[in-house]
Amino acid sequence: MAYAALVSLLRTLEESPQPMQQIPSDLLEKVHRLLGILDDPATKNNLSIRDLEGKIRDASFEAQDIIESLISTHQLELSKSVSSGVCSCFWDIISALHDLFPAIHLCETSTDSMYQGMNLEAKGLKRVIDELDFILEALSMINDGKEDAPGAGNSRAADSSRSVASNESLPVGLDEDLLHLKDRLTGLPSNLNIISIVGMGGIGKTTLARNLYNDRLIEDRFDTRAWVVVSQNYHVQELLTILVNSTRQDGGEVHKKSIEELAVRLHKNLKGRRYLIVMDDVWDVKAWDGVKRYFPDDNNSSRIILTTRQSEVAIYPNPQSPIHQMTLLSPKSSWDLLRVTIFGQDDCPYALEKIGWKIAENCKGLPLAIVVIGGLLSRDKKEEDWKRISRDVKSAIGRNDGDQFMQILSLSYNSLPHHLRACFLHMGLFPEDYEIFVSHLIKLWIAEGFIKPLPVESLEQLAKDYLSDLINRSLIEVRRRKHNGEIKTLIIHDMLRELCLKKAEDEKFLKIVNSDCHVFPQGRNNHRRVSVHNDSLHPITVHDQHHCSLLYFCDGHSNNRLVFLIVSFRMLKHSLVACINVQTLESSNFSCSSKGDWHVRSLQFISTIEHLDNAKLRHLLFDKGFLPSPFLAKAILKHLVVLENLQTLSGLKNFRCTKAVLEIMPNLKKLGIRYVYDGSTEWSAYEFNNFIHLHKLETLKCMFIAKDNVAREPLSLNLAFPLNLKKLTLSGCRISWEEMTVIGSLPELEELKLRDYAFEGSVWEPNEGEFTKLKYLLIDRNKLEHWYADYTHFPQLQHLCLNHCFELEAIPTEIGDIGNLEMIELFRCRSSVVASAMLIQEQQQSLGNEGLRVRVNSYRDYVDSLDSTSLRQRAYARGL
Missing domain, CATH: 3.80.10 (Leucine-rich repeat, LRR (right-handed beta-alpha superhelix))
Structure with missing residues (x-):
């Protein structure tokens, strides 16, 4: 995760307060140089450079830790110049917090001890810079060596990733695919047509292509056929050699011919003949560009089949021709494939059938997983062994050809450019089968510092581009779309999530803490992202000073349960250590990046509120959030918080929309509030008419509900909305239809939900x-x-x-x-x-x-x- 670590460090450097004398001026230049090297496509699969990535990652993290420590110290130094009245007000807030939430314990660290540590931090930063110099020198030596890049190297073009048995002679569940593609191979048009088969690794693309290639009807239809496995590391000369040898009429072979000679031979072999070429496992459009000109089009219904995991590659040869998108098997087809893999044409014993269905279902429709687990089950057909395997199919796959299985899936990860790898691994933080909302995922990626800023596009748009790229590479799947076709939610297949977790463990990228692990230990070598998956009633304690994010998930059975998290974040490690009492509601997560782009859900109060004005806060997402007291809200407003970067504020309960409060959020784009009517508070007390002061607000959601059995009163009409509002959701207002003109007159409104x-x-x-x-x-x-x-x-x-x-x-x-x-x-x-x-x-x-x-x-x-x-x-x- 060297690239993501560098991008995060870059943001830290660019957004650090000025002047910061302790930060060397040339550090920024070194970070830019390293990013430039990793951005070069030629370095993606360079093993020598890959060996240095761990050093780059660790050095970047250490530099970021030190710089944020210096920033924290710098902020404390500035606070000494603040009037004693403001400082007194701050400690009054802390005192009020302690009275309101006795579970919160604050540990104040001596300011003098922080200043004493500054020299040590400066020395540490110097050590990191020396390490970066060493890395840059090593990279320079590697580049001078001019190692071969993909597409021009010495890899074997015929090296196949199909070492795990795939039962290619048994196309179970592919009947409709076969019929459809046979029609495309034998029907119109008469000109040369490229048929692209696309899907995730292990979904059966090669199996489908192989069954088409070997079909008797297809054999009889074409004068000549050829099959070539391209793979990630290919050589155009080797591709042409294989194609020439496969299409020669005299049966001989060619050796040591130049690309030009091979091209002439191939074109001659194919000219005037109806041919079928299969280019299997294509990863790069350059592979197609390297050979396409040598395929003649004699208007005789010749065909080329191309298999790939990437939609971009599938579309590229012929954008007008529809691609064939492979889908996961249905539960029935999954069982049929598993049964055939184990028993062939024999029947499955009745005692094993129910268990077998469950095992097949747990493979989530991925044929490769089904075939691998079938190989294990075929060796032992005892009922108790099948039951044991059914309880943890993923572990069973790992024990049976697990390395080869993961190697096949890993090809998709290895092909990712550096800027996408952290985004993909981040998907492992979410629980299995979790439906991920795109809007929240994008916010998290930005907060984590995964998105490298560009001058022409916003971070949000860049994050959407990253997301589209991962989808096109068949690494994540669209689950739901909005009414306008935009993607709303995503999921990741269980086996690809396992890949995330394995790669993340190697990269020290994330750590999953579940109900079996109630305490996550301290230490510099721990992972910087922690995701808590809690399905039990046991409290989980997380304490580590080097986390940059913490996500918490619990299932629906854990509602209204207190969960205790002890957290000391890196940016705050010199000023505050808190025990936060969190009331969970269905699920919650808290993530804090090194730059303080925070995302909060289900936190009753943010204990580190004194740093909000420096946090570059973009998004606050609550389940039920509120300001604990009018006094505290006033103190925050007057002395501490100016949320200029805040774009999203949602999940607030009974939020009083005073003009003064709204004016500290001048760039707010999305607001969500929930009001509960208790029979004693007038609706007018919440001052809804002040919404009009949020001039950049584009999305507003307001829910009005009655508490317990209190009769719900209609909302008195004191609503006023900003003119730029594009999306409005209202619930429970009970306003007369005659007053709809307040909404109808909004000039930019595009979406209305009542x-x-x-x-x-x-x-x-x-x-x-x-x-x-x-x-x-x-x-x-x-x-x-x-x-x-x-x-x-x-x-x-x-x-x-x-x-x-x-x-x-x-x-x-x-x-x-x-x-x-x-x-x-x-x-x-x-x-x-x-x-x-x-x-x-x-x-x-x-x-x-x-x-x-x-x-x-x-x-x-x-x-x-x-x-x-x-x-x-x-x-x-x-x-x-």
């Missing part, structure tokens, strides 16, 4: 000229009976979603005249509403508009969709 009686009344008739940019409208749970609207009220609407609208009689027919309307989605609505939606679709089809779709989801459809997700996964998915 949940749980957000508006009340039986009739809604929008005003013309409103909702001019609205693209998505959700109406959920209300008493609306009559809705009068047409294309003039929602001119840009693309997606209409109605949920639990039991009183609504029909959708206005004129809604169908909206030119951009693509989807009407209904869930548990009256049959008359469904009929009106179908009528709208029929009318539009009669007018030639085939783009409008109607989707009706019944309650049974909803329940069935949940059946495919485990209880554990659903519990986790509610969290992050």
Whole structure:
């Protein structure tokens, strides 16, 4: 993780307070030089450079620790010049904290002792710089040696990664794939066509291609065939040699020919003949560029099959030709493959079948995993042994050809450029089968310092680009999308997660702490990221001064349980050590990068509040967060906190939106608040009209609920929204439909979600000229009976979603005249509403508009969709 460590150090250096005399001026230059070397594609697979990466990583981490210590000391030095009134106020806050939360114990460190340590830190930094000089000199010597780069080296082009048996003669679960691709091989078009098969490692791409290649019909159809395994390290001359030898008509072989001579021979061998070429395991578009010109197109239906793990490579040869995306096997196909692998054409004993189904299911549809575990089960067919294996399939795979299995999957990791490796390994921090929200993942990557800034793009956009690259490389899978097609959630296959954990262990990148490990020890050599997966009632204590992030997860059965975390973060190690009492709600995580980009969930209070103004705070994510007392809020506002970089603030409870508080967050883009009505506090006390002062706010979510059995009162209309608002979600407001003009007049509003009686009344008739940019409208749970609207009220609407609208009689027919309307989605609505939606679709089809779709989801459809997700996964998915 040398690259990620350097990027994080770079951010620390660039954002450190100036002047910082203790930081050598040439350190920044050395970091830039090292990043430039690692950014060079030629260094990606250079083994000599890879050997130095551990030294680069360790030196970068040590430098970062020292610099942050100096920054902390620098901040304390500045605090001495602050008025005694402010200092007194700070310690009043600490005292108030102790009164409010007795579980919080604060240990003040002597300021004098910090200053005494500064010389030691300066010496340590000098030692690190000497180490970086040594590394740069070693890298220079390696580069002078001009070691071979991928594509021009001495690797064997035919070196296959298929050493683990794959039962290629038994294409179980690939029947439809075979039929589809046979049609493409034997049908139109008549010109040369490239068929790309893409999917994750071990999913069966080579098995599918091999069965096509050896099919009797395909053999008879083509005059000549050739198969070449490209692999990560290839040589164009060797690729051409294999192709020439495979397509020669005289049966001889060629040796020691130049690329030019081989190219002429290959073109001559193929000219005028219908040929089938399989290029298996292609990792780089340059491999295709190196040979494509030598394949003649005689308009005789010749074909080339290309297998790859990367969508970018699959699309490249012919962007107009659809790629064939491999999918994981269904549970039934998984069992069929496992059964055939173990028993061949014989029947499985009845006593083993149920256990076998469970084992197959635990392989999560990955054929390579099924074949490997099948090899183990075939050697021992005792019921008790199968039961033991079923309890931990991943460990069983590790014991049976585990090294070869991981070696195949590791090829995907080894092919990653340096800037993506940390992002991929970071996926291992999440629990197994966890559904990861993209918005939160991107924030975490930025906080961790994985994203190298560029002048032309924001960190958020760069993080999205990184994410797309990992998806295209078949390393992570899209689980859910938003209504506009953007990716909402992701998952990572269990076997790829195991790869993350193994690589992360080697890199000292992360540590998983579970219920079997209640205490994570101290020490400099510990991993800098800790993820706590707690499924029991046991408290877990984590204490280490070198963590840069800590994530905490618990399942749905652990709600309302106290979890104790002892944390001393590197940036705070000289000023504060705290025992934080955390109330968990479904799941929580806390991560703090070396630069203090914090993400917090389920923390009742941030114990290190005196550093927030220096933390470059970007995102605060709570489950239920609040300021403990008016006095404390006032003190923070007056003396300590200016959150200029804050972009996201969500999960607050009963947040009072005073103008003064909102003005300390001038760049806030996303705000989420939950208000609980207890019958004693007036809604007006929360001053909702001050939302208008958040001039850069783009997303606002407000939920209004009643406490216990208290009657929920309608929200008095004192709402005012900023003009730049693009997404608005309201729940439980009980405002009259007549007041909708407050929202309809927002000029930039694109997405509106009205949940749980957000508006009340039986009739809604929008005003013309409103909702001019609205693209998505959700109406959920209300008493609306009559809705009068047409294309003039929602001119840009693309997606209409109605949920639990039991009183609504029909959708206005004129809604169908909206030119951009693509989807009407209904869930548990009256049959008359469904009929009106179908009528709208029929009318539009009669007018030639085939783009409008109607989707009706019944309650049974909803329940069935949940059946495919485990209880554990659903519990986790509610969290992050």
